[in-house]
Amino acid sequence: MTSASNEPRPAIGEDEAGGLLTIDLAALVANWRTLAAKAGGAETAAVVKADAYGMGIDEAVPALYAAGCRTFFVAHLVEARRTRAAAPDAVIYVLNGLLPGTAAAYPAHDLRPVLGSQEEVEEWAAFCRAGAGRLPAAIHVDTGMNRLGLRAEAALQLAEDAELLGAFTPSLVMSHLVSAEEPEHPINVRQIAAFTHVRERFAGVPASLSNSSGIFLPQAPHFDLVRPGYALYGGNPTPERANPMRPVVQLEARIIQLRWAPDGETVGYNGHWTAQGRRRIATLSVGYADGYLRTASGTNLKSGGEALVAGVRCPFAGRISMDLITLDVSAVPEGAVQRGDKVTLIGNGLTVDEAGKRAGTIGYEMLTDLGERYYRRYLPAGQ
Known part of the structure; x- marks a missing residue:
C-alpha cells in the first residue's frame, strides 16, 4: 500500500488557487x-x-x-x-x-x-x-x-x-x-x-x-x-545595465477581501503599519508559505514589496503572514478593483530582480522559493 506521503499532490484548479504562476x-x-x-x-x-x-x-x-x-x-x-x-x-x-x-x-x-x-x-x-x-x-x-x-x-x-x-x-x-x-x-x-x-x-x-x-x-x-x-x-546578468533577457515569470495573486482601515488603526501582526488617514486595504491569498518572503513586509519605517493593481503600483501594508499579504490600494479608483481580481506581484515591469531587492534579498531566492500552491500555466515554447 502506498503511503499518503508518496501519493501525488492533488491538482490545483485555477479558480481555486490563491495565486497564478505563468511561465513563458x-x-x-x-x-x-x-x-x-x-x-x-x-x-x-x-x-x-x-x-x-x-x-x-x-x-x-x-x-x-x-x-x-x-x-x-x-x-x-x-x-x-x-x-x-x-x-x-x-x-x-x-x-x-x-x-x-x-x-x-x-x-x-x-x-x-x-x-x-x-x-x-x-x-x-x-x-x-x-x-x-x-x-x-x-x-x-x-x-x-x-x-x-x-x-x-x-x-x-x-x-x-x-x-x-x-x-x-x-x-x-x-x-x-x-x-x-x-x-x-x-x-x-x-x-x-x-x-x-x-x-x-x-x-x-x-x-x-x-x-x-x-x-x-x-x-x-x-x-x-x-x-x-x-x-x-529572466534575471538580469548585468545588474548595472539594462536587462538583455526576456521575462519568463509572471506571478499574480487573487484579492480575497477589500476593507477600509480607519485613520490610526494598524494592519497585520504586531501593528508595524499604521493607517495615515483612512486607507483601503486589499488582502491577497498568498503569503510566505507560498514562497513570497516575509522580509518584503511593509511598515511605517520601511517600504517593502509592491503589487500592480489595475495598473497602479500599491505598497504592501503590514507584515506578510503565512497565507496572506495586505496592500494599501487607496490610490486605485474604487470601482477599478474588486474581490476576486488578480494583481501582479512579478511581471508587467515589476521584475523579479526588483521584487528580490524589495524583500532584502536577490531574485534568485524569489524564483527558487516559488511554492506549490500556485496554479501553474505554461505558455508553449513554439520552437
Whole structure:
C-alpha cells in the first residue's frame, strides 16, 4: 500500500488557487539563444537545479532540449534523474559532487559527478577500477570561492597523476566565478588567470568557467562551455545595465477581501503599519508559505514589496503572514478593483530582480522559493 506521503499532490484548479504562476517557455528558449549567441563558439549548457529555478524541470528541460541545449547541470541526484527522464540523451552533471557510497547511481542513469575534492576523485577512481570502466566526470577547481573544488595546486598535482586520471575520463574541468556580476572586481582577473593556468595542464579536456554574468564579462572567459542559470529565467546578468533577457515569470495573486482601515488603526501582526488617514486595504491569498518572503513586509519605517493593481503600483501594508499579504490600494479608483481580481506581484515591469531587492534579498531566492500552491500555466515554447 502506498503511503499518503508518496501519493501525488492533488491538482490545483485555477479558480481555486490563491495565486497564478505563468511561465513563458518561449521566453526561456529565447534567453538561451541570446546567451548562446553571446557565448560565441562555446557550447551553451543550462543550469536547471532547484527545479529549474522554480520553473519546473519537467517543462523547462524539454523546451531547452528542443531548442538545441545538450548539456544540463543540477545540484542533486534526484534532480539529475528527473532531468534524464526529460532529456534521454543529454549530458547531465551533478554539481554537488559525489556523496559517499553513491557512485553506482551515476552510471545507472548515465550521469556525471562534478568531483570537488581529493576524496571524491579517489572514490570515483576506485569505483571505476572495480569494474565500472573509465566513466566520465568533471573536475571542479576552486579559484577563489572557497566553497567546493580542489585548490588550484591540488588540481595541478592531479593533472600529473596518471594513475588516478587513468581510472576515469575527465570530461570537463570547471570553476565558478565569485563576482561576475561586478565586471570591475579584481577577483575576476585573478580567477580567469588561475583557471587558465590549470586548464592548460588538462590538455584536451573541455573547460568551463562562466555562469550567467560571466558570459557578459569584458574578458569573455567562455572557454569551451558556459553554464547560465539565472539569466535563462529572466534575471538580469548585468545588474548595472539594462536587462538583455526576456521575462519568463509572471506571478499574480487573487484579492480575497477589500476593507477600509480607519485613520490610526494598524494592519497585520504586531501593528508595524499604521493607517495615515483612512486607507483601503486589499488582502491577497498568498503569503510566505507560498514562497513570497516575509522580509518584503511593509511598515511605517520601511517600504517593502509592491503589487500592480489595475495598473497602479500599491505598497504592501503590514507584515506578510503565512497565507496572506495586505496592500494599501487607496490610490486605485474604487470601482477599478474588486474581490476576486488578480494583481501582479512579478511581471508587467515589476521584475523579479526588483521584487528580490524589495524583500532584502536577490531574485534568485524569489524564483527558487516559488511554492506549490500556485496554479501553474505554461505558455508553449513554439520552437
